[in-house]
Every structure is written in structure tokens, then in C-alpha cells.
Amino acid sequence: MNLVNGLPAHVLLVHVVVVLIPMTALALTAGALWPRVARRLGILLPGVAFVALLSVPLTTHAGEWLERHVDDDPLVRRHTELGDGLLPWALGLFVLAAVVWWAARRSPAEAGRSGVLRWSAVPVRIVVAALSLAVAVGAVVDVYRIGDSGAKAAWHDSFNKNGS
Template sequence: MNVGLINGLPGHPLFVHGAVVLVPLTALALVVCALWSSAARRLNWLLPGMGLVPLVLVVLATEAGEWLEERVQESALVEEHAELGPGLTPWAITLFVLTVAVWLLGRVGPRREGEHSGEADRPAEGGTAGVARLASSVPARVAVSVIALVVAVGAVIQVYRIGDSGAKATWQDSFSTSRSGDGR
């Protein structure tokens, strides 16, 4: 699949702009949902979807960026950007995995609440009751929240670093600070 061109134009900027918006938005949603499980329940399947879309955009941006790198003038700035770009993929994968984990924890929460209302008298289905109890425990939720916060901050920092290097590679010395045109 050639993602290098879209409608005759380089696809890299299109995918990048989507990733630049959605990675931080997903990171924010992840942290909010990790800290407040009711938010994860409200977002339901949208939370893992929010993790999947930026992951796809990051992969597409990387592929299209590699295609574009072969077709632009070489420079130290382009090389720096090209080296940083693929570094966002592990962060995007981890964001996706954590959105799924937080979503699952949000689904376990209501079952735990049901145990306190007398529904715990039902026989456990296999070992799922023990796993649900462990997953919804305070230490597990704190660990997931801390990991989510660290990954969210790391992903946003990486987006900034890559974006900054891409902007410099694109715009450095390619415009004037004074107006051009009709001499105003």
C-alpha cells in the first residue's frame, strides 16, 4: 500500500496532523479514565477506539514520512526528523494497550460493585472472579494510573519533539520575517 501520495500530494502532513491532535487527546482521555473508572465506563468502547486511531495514524505517518524522505532534499534537519519519527510508534502502541486495559478495568468495576449488593453468592465462573478482584484492587488501579500518566506524558513529549524537528526541517530558512509583495 502506497501511503506516500494522497490525491497527488504527500500524505505525510495529513497523517501527522491527525496524530499530533489525537495522540495528546488520547493521552488525556487515558489519564482521566485511569483516575476515574466511571469515565472509562461512560466512554465504553470509545476509549480503546481512541487508542487505535492514533496508532494507525502514527504508523501511516511513519510510512509516508519514509516515502517522502527519499524525495526531498537531504539536510541535517530532515535527517534528525527522520530519526525521531519512528520513536513515536512504541508510545502509540503502549497508549493503545493501556486504553484497552483501562477500558477493561472500567468494565470490571461494576462487577465488583455487584459483589457488595449480594450477587457474590453466585458461584464463580472459573477463575474470573479472582482475576476481577485483583484487577479492580486499589494497588492495581494505582499502578495502572501511574503507568498511564507516565506513558501519556512521554507520548506527548515525543509528539512535541518530533513535531518541532519536522517544523524546523520544513520551515527553517524558507521564509522571510518581512512582508513581501506590493511593498507595504
């Protein structure tokens, strides 16, 4: 999918990434810090993370098509290079969202009987929360950097800075 109603698909798909990655990062962090939140979010947490993960390669593929159809520009190349780095962050969000969801859905009594490490075990929760926070911050910062470089590539020399 490269064009939607005559518009480059990248221009439309980028909005999905810009909304879902930070939203997933926020939900993951909240769920990792507070298991009650993870239980309330339920399957929605890994579900949204999965859609966010899928949206990244779709958007980058459409962006690479667009790059081939615009003038050669170092700002566009920089934006493309940065965009290629988002997939590992999105994958990390999905994997951690699945872990948080899976751990939160098990009741403490059920986990204790089966011999599986309880989700309420403090060291496990601290590690998962720290990893979730680190990946969430990394993903959001990367989305910001990619978006900023894309805006610079799209808008440099495209308007009158003097307002006249």
C-alpha cells in the same frame, strides 16, 4: 499511500497523529484516574487508541517516502529519527487504554465473585494510573519534539525573518 491529491500524504496524515495521540493520552489519563470516566468512555477509549496506533506507522511510512523525495538535510534526518520513536508510545497508550477499558467495564461485584482482582483495589488502580500518566506524558512530549523538528525541517530558510 504516498500522495493525496498531489500532496505528500505525510503532510496530511501528520495531523491525525498530532490530534489523536494527545487526545488519547488525555482520555487514558482521565479514565485511569477516575473509573467512572472510563466507564462513560467505554469502547471509545481503546478504539481511539487503536486508530492512533495505526496512524503512526502510516504517517512514518509516508514520511520516509517524502524524505527520499526532498534534498538531503540533517534537519529532515533528525525529524525522521525522532518520528521512528513514536510507535512504542502509541502502543503503550493502546495497551493501557485496553486495560483501563476492560477493568472499568467489570462491575466490582462481578469481579469479586470470579476471584479476579477488583478494579477498585487501590494498589492496582495506583499502578495503572501511574503507568497511564507516564506513558501519556511520554507520548505527548514525543509528539511535540517530533512536530517541532518537522517544523524546523520544513520552514528553516523558507521565509524572511525581517518581515520585509
